[in-house]
Amino acid sequence: MCDTIIGTCFSMCPKKERLLREREGLLNRLEIDESTKHLKYPKADPAKIIKCYKRSSAGVLVDEPSxxxxxxxxxxxxxxLFTKVLTRKDVNWSAIYEFTFDRIRAIRQDMIVQRLDVAMNIMLLEPIVRFHIYAAERMCEKPPSEFVSKFNEQHLLECLKVLLVMYDKRDIDDKSRNDYAMVMEKFSRLTMYDYRAQIEALYVLNYLGNETALDRGLSLPAKYKNTPEVKKALKISLAWHMNNYIRVCREISQLSPLFAMAALSNLRCIRRSALQIMSSGYNCKNNPYNMIDLQNILLYNDMEKISNDCALYGIKFDNDNIYFQKTQFNAVNVLAHPEKHLSDSALDELLPDILFN
Known part of the structure; x- marks a missing residue:
């Protein structure tokens, strides 16, 4: 007996949900029919409304095919979502992120309930992973009321784990196929680009120095391990594993935008560790460290961020110099302040292409 559920809803939002949300006034402004926005209960635009995420609970059916x-x-x-919603300029991006995040959760829920095949999982999860990495950079300086970085990171990790399992499963399936099936599979893949090397590199970069990520990267099949992006990612991660913050930051500064965003998610930790190391290595009251040099080494865009981090860790400073003292370093278990490295306009220009390749 087959227990696979196949969905029969061929619109972005089921009709039942659309009618309910119209009746209860639960439409997001990104889903409203503009001609009805003046009404107390506006109508949904069928071309814009998207199924929202619902938690599994008593009385809530998430496996109804319709x-x-x-x-x-x-x-x-x-x-x-990625071409029409994320690219809007007339709506605050925090609202766009909140809407997109929720609708992606609903997409993932539909994927899980239907137990979609490996190829479909891969095609869906790859751009979702890129979205969470992009959002982490774009939203990192927002207050907790608008962006909870740990929540975004949690969902990124969940998606990455499933995606990596799907890659491994595809490898196993390839080995078990007969010659004819292998030929047909390779032929079908000609219609889509293999982004596995990119995703494997993003995984390593997003978790620099992490032994699990490093072990996976070093154990990849040669055709992925020897790609430029994976080799570069492993080089940076190994450098951070050895606490070589200078090499890590130098290499990060040379990465293309998406890879840089993944690596920069570690920068708060890198800066904290680097400042502690420097407090010991440059421990001299009469030999100040130039603040501009620190800015260049640790990739600070804003000098004020340096002052904030120094104050956080008890490091003395003035307008131009930093005075490292080992005994004065406040070894609190707190990461350095977040800092966005690309402007909103620069990030806008990357959309939507950065999410699809």
Whole structure:
């Protein structure tokens, strides 16, 4: 007996949910039919409304076929979110992020309930992983009321774990196929680009120095391990594993935007560790360290961020210099202050292409 559920909803939002949310006034402003926005209960634009995330609980059915969107519809929904919603300039990006984050959770829920095949999981999860990495950079300086970095990181890790398992499963499936099936599989892959090397590199970069990520990277099949992006990621991660913060930051500064965003998620930790190391290595009251040199080494964009971090860790400073003292370093278990490295305009220009390749 087959217990696989196949969704029969061929729109981005099931009709039942659309009517309920219209009736209860639960539409997001990104989903409203503009011609009805003046009404007390505006109507949804069928081309904009997207199924929202619902927690599994008593009385809430998440496995009703008519409420589930099949894989191709989920792909179209994701494409709409990334090309039509994320690129809007008339809405605050915090609101866009909140909306997109929720709708992606609903997409992932539909994926899990239907037990979609390996290929469809990969096609859906790859751009979702890129979204969470992009959002971490764009939203990092926002207050907790608008962005909880740990929540975004948690969902990124969940997606990465599933995606990496899917890559491994695809490898196992390839080995178990007969010659004819292998030929057909390779032929079908000609229609889509293999982004595995990119994702494997992003995993290593997002968790610099992490032994699990390093072990996976070093154990990859040669055709992925020997790609430039994976080799570079492993080089940076190994450097951080050895606390070589100067090399790590220098290498990060040379990365392309998406890889840099993944690596920069570690920068708060890198800065904290580097400042502690420097407090011992440059421990001299009469030999100040130039603040501009520190800015260049630890990739600070804003000099004020240096002052804030020095104050956080009890390091004395003035307008131009830092006075490292080992005994004065406040070894609190707190990361350095977050800092965004790309402007909103620069980040806007990257959309939507950065999410699809």
């Amino acid at each position: 409420e589930l969107r099949p894989g191709p519809v989920l792909l179209l929904t994701l494409k709409y």
